[in-house]
Amino acid sequence: MKRILVTLLALAVVGAAVGFWLVRPKPLPADALAGLTADVARGEKVFWAAGCASCHADEKAEGDEKLVLKGGQRFPSPFGTFIAPNISTDPEAGIGSWSDLDLANAMMRGVSPDGQHYYPVFPYGSYAKAELQDIVDLRAFLATLPPDPTPNADHEVGFPFNIRLSLGGWKLLFLDADWVVTGDLTEEETRGRYLAEALGHCGECHTPRNALGGMDKARWFAGGPVPAGKGSFPNITPAKLSWSQADIVEYLTSGFTPDYDSAGGHMALVVQNTAKLPPEDRQAIAAYLKRVAPVE
Amino acid sequence: MKKILAGLTLATVAFTGMAIAQDAPFAREIKARQGIMMYRAINLGVLGAMAKGEAEYDAAAAQKAADNLMASITLDASMLWPQGSDNSANPASTALAAMWEEGSGIGDKAKAMADAAAAMQAAAGVDLASLQGAMKGVGDGCGGCHKAFRVPTN
Incomplete structure (x- = not known):
């Protein structure tokens, strides 16, 4: 009896470990961007093609205000309300301190610089198909935009959707880069x-x-x-x-x-x-x- | 008999009164402004068909359409937009109450539309490339109000 219990317990631990391993954030290899050099002018085209400003600038922004990526737009969903974060060049409030690889991991793998899953309201399910060269170019263009100190608001998402590790399961099911x-x-x-x-x-x-x-x-x-x-x-x-x-x-x-x-x-x-x-x-x-x- | 007649008359009066009361508020104003919008759309259709290559470029026809567009913009239609004549008062309208709010910027948006229509008026009769170049500005002009002050349609 004891043996069976021990075996069961061991299996549970292994199962949990495999589970956690499966849903872990999976960033790009550290050398993914090796050899790529940035082109700011191309990056601006990527910026408009990728529609960053539509969600990250103020909803009513016109003209140059579209380049102030201070976040704050609200996206209601059946899982809760998501609030677009600040992706301006502000090193504290925005993403000014990110590396190129940080941006590539965010956009293509849905993984934050500190290794957390992003919610798929951020369309990494689509950006996963992007060219790394485009991400590097985009990063160079984003770096030319103005900083904004507006702090990020927390998403209004309740249990169980606030467990970000569960997004690893979502990614297993739905994230692929096939056309x-x-x-x-x-x-x-x-x-x-x-x-x-x-x-x-x-x-x-x-x-x-x-x-x-x-x-x-x-x-x-x-x-x-x-x-x-x-x-x-x-x-x-x-x-x-x-x-x-x-x-x-x-x-x-x-x-x-x-x-x-x-x-x-x-x-x-x-x-x-x-x-x-x-x-x-x-x-x-x-x-x-x-x-x-x-x-x- | 007299009684019946009186009763019928009363009923008719009451019925007519009800029918008038049931007329949605601002129905005439809303119909008129939607007519102006349609007039613009028809003239833009002439310009757009040339811009898209669906119709052959015709400088005179393009100029006429652009002149008509401008005329519809300079028309004083202020009496068609009374305060409160929005979608919540009458669902026949898609105008949002936000339009009448302080600081809505409606004046600037109207000015931007007028500038875009003037640019089209100057471009439409020149050549096809000029006409095509002015379309986006007009689209932005229309969109300026439609984005901010219209019930969202996806």
């Missing part, structure tokens, strides 16, 4: 896929989520209800989005729909980013959208 749209893509469509699936993180809103908050990749870009809010994110697969490529490009440039209404809600902020991309990048996104599998 959703595969097959024979043109160079333009491939660029569009990179912009839409990785940097632009379109799927974070336009792909519905399952009960655990993972993106339902079988319904990629098929839209769904706004979590803990009113309304819904539209289906932008070819099954529902009947806009021509020229319509999509115009929308991503000026914000005008084919009816000449203007973009609304959070999408208006997204258009402010896409408007700053080179025209060929907006063309590429439109070309990619036409290759997404139609989902009713």
